[in-house]
Amino acid sequence: MGLSTSTLPFKERIAAAAKDKFAHASIAKAQDTQYTKRENARAELGNWQDWRKLGQSIRQHVIQYLPDYLEEFSDNVEKRGGNVFFAQTTDEANDFILNVIKQQQGHHVVKSKSMVTAELDLDKKLQALPDVSILETDLAEFILQEDDWDEPSHIVFPAIHKDRNQVHTIFKKLGYEGDNDPEHMARFARKYMRERFLEADVGITGCNFAIADSGIINLDTNEGNADLADSIPKAQIVVMGMERLVPSMKEAEIMDNMLARSAVGQKLTTYVTFEGQQTPGETDGPENFYVVVLDNNRSKALGTEFQEILQCIRCGACLNVCPVYRQIGGHGYGSLYPGPVGAVLSPILGGYEQFGELPFASSLCAACTETCPVLIPLHNLLIKHREVETDRLNMMHGFTDFQMKVVGKGTSSPFMFKMALRFKHFGLSPWTHQKPVTATNFFEYNNSMITKGPGMVGGWTDVRDLPVPPKHRDDFRVWFKHHKKQGGDAK
Amino acid sequence: MKVSIFTTCMMDLMFPHVGKNMVEVLERLGCTVDVPDDQICCGQPTFNSGYVxxxxxxxxxxxxxxxxxxxDYIVCPAGSCTAILKEYPELLVDDPNDPTGDYMARAKILSAKTYEFSQFIWRVLGIADCGAELDTVATYHRSCHMTRLLGERETPFWLLENVKGLEMRQLDGIQYCCGFGGTFSVKEHEISELMVTSKVENIEKTGAETLISCDPGCLMNIGxxxxxxxKPMKIMHIAEVLNHNVDESRIKKISEVATPAPAPFP
Structure with a gap:
């Protein structure tokens, strides 16, 4: 479906995610496994915090000089005999890709994993072509394809919401007769795919990093499928976001290292490939090499407070540490790019109208900022989005907006705050409910509870009890004045 | 040593005993305490909601x-509010209403001398044992802002280590947010519910009868x-623990106790 992965409203997606205990358990387990692997792989490297600064400086430098590096990369691809197409929109990118397939008289397209092609909704466009078959060859994407093109829910582990039993059911439809052992199922998929690889005439791949000074691309995979997709078919189409560049191999080596450790807790991915247009004297590689560089509103972030999001290397670590992602999964976000990075990126790519709720779907716990290998201040960018929506675009309306403005006044005027301290207990007394206090000690001055509160308080009491604010005579400030008079601070 | 209490709006509005316990502990440790009268709130409720x-x-x-x-110092009973006050100099860079830079200048001074309660006791006063005693099995909720924005990961654990009679149990998923997040808990209460439910399950799994934290917001949420x-659970702010059944003769400086154990990862 492109950038948007759901037609349901946000709150309904959350409700659906809350009910899906199964996906929830899978995600929690994956997060916990990744936690140990990732932290160990990073610790092994030593001086991880210095590496992060280095990664940040490389990516910031590229973004700062993006037009220059794009030009350099494009020139070098063409020097090698390849072609580069700059697509401003997804439509332009799709038209170009479909044209290439037509020109190449392609009938069998094999694809390796690429978030940008998902952003283009390219699979659907290819399915619509008569006489063209399409096969996703990343194992997880293959599972999703065979499950009637289910939507991915993670940028690195697209089928994270499925377990082996579900995969087993899907594979049985393809004629698999074995058990649900992942190794057996993987062997089946390998054989199934291998036959299709051999007849493929067009390969479509993503791009982890494009190397500006040599016009080649860098792919990191654990399955080797991208290597088959770029070496067997005579034509290869690379689809990349416009920000995915590094100046040279030197920087690619650093970024590959950080990416693999951050994304999958490995020193390097099993396959680290550098490839491009086959040049005279070379024995493999695509004879016809095309690179589609997609903007799709990325350039809107340039020169704004959101520019840092373009540093992202799509490692997915921020999803793997996120407590909100843990609860609602990728489908809860309703964007191809879920989790913290998605909550920052989606409104930029797809607009506030569609994705404006995502920046608010965060408790701002900053686990994302803490883990990001290229030091993107993710939680601060979420606040920036909130500011844009609230202060600049005036998208907040109604009673909630009114209440927040009252909070603003009440927390900036000592007079009003002192009035609030005086009246808070009685002000909320109509909603007070005599209920035994089982959460003792902390609520000792509050001794009764609000179980169904008014206005914004209602959001609180939908989930938990709210202690009734103490009477003014029990307030800390009142106690302190008395305490001081009695010489409490005599020491 | 003169200490001002940065009360926080939540303590003022809801939890006076946190402030009382904090004042009593600080005075016992030799501080002269005062409470600046016109203070209200650090600004997070509106700022983090986009009402900049x-x-x-x-x-x-x-x-x-x-x-x-x-x-000499400003001490606060909440890791989160402390963190944002320390961030003031960065936030005020965008402030259009401070042409002379006067607020910025004072924010820098305040930022430098503000500490969260437990870190003030350990890092400034150099006290390791407050002389407290509490017979209970407890676990500790590590709040996100105190850990990640303030960067304080250790002092609460070290101080609790020295409370007589206290048995601490490690909390699974300690790195995950409890689902408070200020206005998030109200606006996105459906997600917040899932998060706090998971936190409650993990706390129950420890078998602890008491939950301790340095952030009243998290405690109000989990409690x-x-x-x-x-369900029964004794919810305690660390100030209440450190002010419990105190024997002043047991108060010890860091140099007088064995080296503190390193805090559990993460």
Missing amino acids: EASWPVMHNQIDALSAIDC GRFNRLG
């Missing part, structure tokens, strides 16, 4: 109020959830 324009006056008021009393479920 409405937040400048809140921060200005806080700077005016906390600067009004001469003191409120326990109460909604009708």
Whole structure:
């Protein structure tokens, strides 16, 4: 479906995610496994915090000089005999890709994993072509394809919401007769795919990093499928976001290292490939090499407070540490790019109208900022989005907006705050409910509870009890004045 | 040593005993304590909700109020509010209402001398054992802002280590947010519910009868959830623990106790 992965409203997606205990358990387990692997792989490297600064400086430098590096990369691809197409929109990118397939008289397209092609909704466009078959060859994407093109829910582990039993059911439809052992199922998929690889005439791949000074691309995979997709078919189409560049191999080596450790807790991915247009004297590689560089509103972030999001290397670590992602999964976000990075990126790519709720779907716990290998201040960018929506675009309306403005006044005027301290207990007394206090000690001055509160308080009491604010005579400030008079601070 | 209390709006509005315990502990450890009168709130409720324009006056008021009393240090009972006050100099860079840079200058001074309660005791006063005793099995909720924004990962654990009779149990998923997140808990209460439910399950799994933390917001959230479920849990701010059944003869400086154990990862 492109950038948007759901037609349901946000709150309904959350409700659906809350009910899906199964996906929830899978995600929690994956997060916990990744936690140990990732932290160990990073610790092994030593001086991880210095590496992060280095990664940040490389990516910031590229973004700062993006037009220059794009030009350099494009020139070098063409020097090698390849072609580069700059697509401003997804439509332009799709038209170009479909044209290439037509020109190449392609009938069998094999694809390796690429978030940008998902952003283009390219699979659907290819399915619509008569006489063209399409096969996703990343194992997880293959599972999703065979499950009637289910939507991915993670940028690195697209089928994270499925377990082996579900995969087993899907594979049985393809004629698999074995058990649900992942190794057996993987062997089946390998054989199934291998036959299709051999007849493929067009390969479509993503791009982890494009190397500006040599016009080649860098792919990191654990399955080797991208290597088959770029070496067997005579034509290869690379689809990349416009920000995915590094100046040279030197920087690619650093970024590959950080990416693999951050994304999958490995020193390097099993396959680290550098490839491009086959040049005279070379024995493999695509004879016809095309690179589609997609903007799709990325350039809107340039020169704004959101520019840092373009540093992202799509490692997915921020999803793997996120407590909100843990609860609602990728489908809860309703964007191809879920989790913290998605909550920052989606409104930029797809607009506030569609994705404006995502920046608010965060408790701002900053686990994302803490883990990001290229030091993107993710939680601060979420606040920036909130500011844009609230202060600049005036998208907040109604009673909630009114209440927040009252909070603003009440927390900036000592007079009003002192009035609030005086009246808070009685002000909320109509909603007070005599209920035994089982959460003792902390609520000792509050001794009764609000179980169904008014206005914004209602959001609180939908989930938990709210202690009734103490009477003014029990307030800390009142106690302190008395305490001081009695010489409490005599020491 | 002159100490001003940065009360926080939540403590003022809801939890007076946190402030009382904090004042009693600080005075016992030799501080002269005062409470700047006009202070209200650090500004997070509006700022983090995107009401940034409405937040400048809140921060200005806080700077005016906390600067009004001469003191050596400012001590706060909430890791989150401490963290944002320490961030003031970065936030005020965008402030359009501070042409002379006067607020910025004072924010820098305040930021430098503000500490969260437990870190003040350990890192400034150099006290390791407050002489407290509490016979209970407890676990500790590590709040996100205190850990990640303030960068304080250790002092609560070290101080609790020295409370007589206290048995601490490690909390699974300690790195995950409890689902408070200020206005998030209200606006996105459906997600918040899933998060706090998971936190409550992990706390129950420890077998602890007491939950301790340095952030009243998290405690109000987790405690409120326990109460909604009708489940018993003793919820304690660290100031209440360190002020419990104190024997002043047991108060010890860091140099007088064995080297503290490193805090559990993460």
